[in-house]
Amino acid sequence: MPHSALSGTTGQPFRLADADARDLSDLVDAERYPLGATQSSTMRAVIARCREELDAVGCSLLPGFLRPDALARAREEGRQLSRKAFFAGQHTNPYFTADDPALPDDDPRRWFMDRTSGFVTRDLIPADTVMERLYVARGMKELISACLGEDRVYEYADPFAGLVLNVLPPGTQQPWHYDTNAFIVTLMTQEPEQGGLFEYAPNIRSATDEAFGDVGRVLRDEDRSAVRTLDLRPGDLQLFKGRFSLHRVTRVAGDEARHTAIFAYSERPGVIGRLERTRQLYGRVSEAHLQAEAQHVRSDDLID
Numbered sequence: 662m663p664h665s666a667l668s669g670t671t672g673q674p675f676r677l678a679d680a681d682a683r684d685l686s687d688l689v690d691a692e693r694y695p696l697g698a699t700q701s702s703t704m705r706a707v708i709a710r711c712r713e714e715l716d717a718v719g720c721s722l723l724p725g726f727l728r729p730d731a732l733a734r735a736r737e738e739g740r741q742l743s744r745k746a747f748f749a750g751q752h753t754n755p756y757f758t759a760d761d762p763a764l765p766d767d768d769p770r771r772w773f774m775d776r777t778s779g780f781v782t783r784d785l786i787p788a789d790t791v792m793e794r795l796y797v798a799r800g801m802k803e804l805i806s807a808c809l810g811e812d813r814v815y816e817y818a819d820p821f822a823g824l825v826l827n828v829l830p831p832g833t834q835q836p837w838h839y840d841t842n843a844f845i846v847t848l849m850t851q852e853p854e855q856g857g858l859f860e861y862a863p864n865i866r867s868a869t870d871e872a873f874g875d876v877g878r879v880l881r882d883e884d885r886s887a888v889r890t891l892d893l894r895p896g897d898l899q900l901f902k903g904r905f906s907l908h909r910v911t912r913v914a915g916d917e918a919r920h921t922a923i924f925a926y927s928e929r930p931g932v933i934g935r936l937e938r939t940r941q942l943y944g945r946v947s948e949a950h951l952q953a954e955a956q957h958v959r960s961d962d963l964i965d
Contacts, residue, residue, distance in 0.1 A: 676789055677789055677794075678788045678789070678790075678793045678794045678798070679797070679798065680797045680798065680799065681799055682794070682798040682799060682800060683696060683697030683799050683800035684696070684697055684800065685697075685794070685795065685798055685800050688727060688728060688731040688791055688795060689726060689727060689795075690725055690726065690728055693725060693726075694707060694723060694726060696798075696800035696801065696803070697799075697800045697803070699803055699804065699807050704804075704807075707808075708804075708807045708808055711808035711900060712808060712809075715809070715900060718863040718864075718889065719861070719864055719901065719902035719903075719905070719906045720863065720889075720891065720899065720900070720901045720902070720906070721808065721899070721900045721901075722893070722897055722899050722900075723897065723898040723899075723900075724894065724896075724897050725896055725897065726896055726897060726898035727791070727848070727895075727896040727898075729896075731791055732850065732895055734791055735790075735791040735792060735848075735850040735922070736850045736851050736895065738790045738791060738792070738850075739826055739828075739850040739920035739922070740851070740920070742781045742785065742786060742790075742826050743781065743826065743828045743918060743920060745785050746779030746780060746781050746826070746828040747779055747780055747781075747782075747943055747945075748777065748778070748779040748833075749779075749941060749942060749944060750775075750776075750777060751775070751776040751941060752773050752774070752775060752776075753773060753774065753776050753838075753941070754769065754771070754772055754774070755772070755836075755837045755838045755839060755876070755880070755907060755965075756769075756770060756838075756839070756964040756965045757838070757937070757938050757941060757965055758770060758964060758965070767877055767881075768873060768877065769873050769876045769877045769880050770873075770964070772880045772881070774836035774837065774880075775834065775836065776834075776836050776838075777832070777833035777834055778827060778833050778834065778835040778910070779827075779828040779830075779833070780825045780826065780827060780828065780942055780943055781826040782820075782821040782822070782825055782943050783819075783820065783821055783822070783823050784820055784821060786824060786825075786826065792826070792848065792850075792922040792924075793824060795848070795922075795924070796816065796824045796922075796924045797816065802814050802815075802816075805846055805900070805924075805926055808900055809844060809900070811928050813928075814926040814927065815926060815927050815928070815929065815930040815931075815932070816925075816926060817926070817927060817932050817933070817934075818930065818931045818932055818933050818949070819925070819932065819934045819939075819949070819950075820947050820949055821934070821945075821947065821950075822925055822934045822939065822942075822943075823924075823925050824923070824925070825922075825925075826920060826921070827847075827910075827919075827920070827921045827922075827923055828918060828919075828920055829857055829910060829913045829918060829919040829920075830913065830918040831853070831914055831915055831916065831917075831918065832912065832913065832914070833913055834856075834909070834910060834911060834912040834913065835909055835910040836909050837880055837909045838907070838908065839866075839903060839904060839905070839906070839907060839908075839963075839965055840903030840904055841904070841934065841935060841965060842903075842904065842932070843902060843904045843927075843928070844900065844901065844902045844903070844904075845900075845901050845903050845923060845924070845925060846898065846899065846900055846923070846924040846925075846926065847898070847899045847921050847922065847924070848896075848897070848898050848899070848921065848922045848924070849893050849894065849895050849896070849897055849899075849920070849921045850895055850896075850920045850921065850922060851895055851917060851918065851920040852893070852894065852895050852917070852919060853913040853915055853917045853919040854914065854916060854917050855913070855914035855915045856911050856912050856913045856914040857910055857911060857912075857913040857919035858891075858911045859890070859891040859893055859899075859908065859909075860888055860889065860890050860891075860908065860909055860911065861888070861889055861901070861903075861907065861908035861909075862875075862876075862879050862888050862889070862906060862907045862908070863887070863906050864905050864906055865887060865905070865906060865907050866905050866907070866963070867905060868905070868962070868963065869962075871963065871964065875887070876907060879907060933949055933950060934950065934953075935954065935957070936950050936953075936954035938965075
């Protein structure tokens with residue numbers, strides 16, 4: 662039976678994710694972003710700009726990445742998937758660690774905030790969705806690796822965290838935190854009426870310095886000179902180095918939720934998320950997480 666006779670997640674023609682796909686012109690604005698043609702003058706200019714911005718401020722935006730019809734489909738898919746979101750409702754610091762009364766009161770490790778956002782994990786995301794097709798495609802990986810200056814990037818081996826939908830209904834937020842991986846790729850599929858702003862402090866810490874004083878001043882809203890706000894719109898693709906850049910999504914207001922697909926890639930294969938953070942974010946762990954935790958070797962000396 663031809664693809665056109667089948668129906669997928671939203672009643673649209675069913676098309677499974679293809680890991681070998683380079684041509685994603687049915688999803689991506691191919692005039693602005695001709696995936697699979699990384700040596701074209703258009704893509705060379707895109708890649709050069711991304712590299713420059715990532716080196717300077719750890720963040721780069723590819724506006725209007727999705728075609729309007731693909732964005733409409735992704736938005737509807739996100740609305741349906743959001744019903745499966747897990748909401749942790751945690752009180753957490755930027756490092757996902759427990760309180761330590763031995764530390765000074767103004768230490769950022771003692772600054773706890775409400776994390777109320779939700780996540781839909783990869784094992785709940787069908788193979789015909791826009792986000793799954795983008796995540797696994799070779800053309801997407803070639804773009805990301807070129808922008809990062811890497812020979813190759815790999816999908817996470819993590820059964821939950823490789824691809825997730827971040828869901829922030831009205832009244833929820835994602836507080837200040839760092840990412841455990843060096844970089845992340847996101848795609849907003851639905852913006853809220855108010856709030857839901859992505860804010861970040863580029864390279865506020867380094868691999869050898871937690872910069873607790875600077876971090877504490879940002880957390881307490883005493884000094885916002887290092888804080889940037891990104892003007893994200895649905896269909897925009899964001900590349901972000903969140904390991905050293907403190908970041909958050911502000912509280913959402915209005916009637917619409919904020920939905921963002923998060924694509925996790927790594928410079929090495931076989932990456933699986935840390936056990937405790939997985940439990941905190943998604944409310945469960947798998948056998949793969951238990952096995953990986955027993956064999957875990959830290960890549961740096963940072964707290965998280």
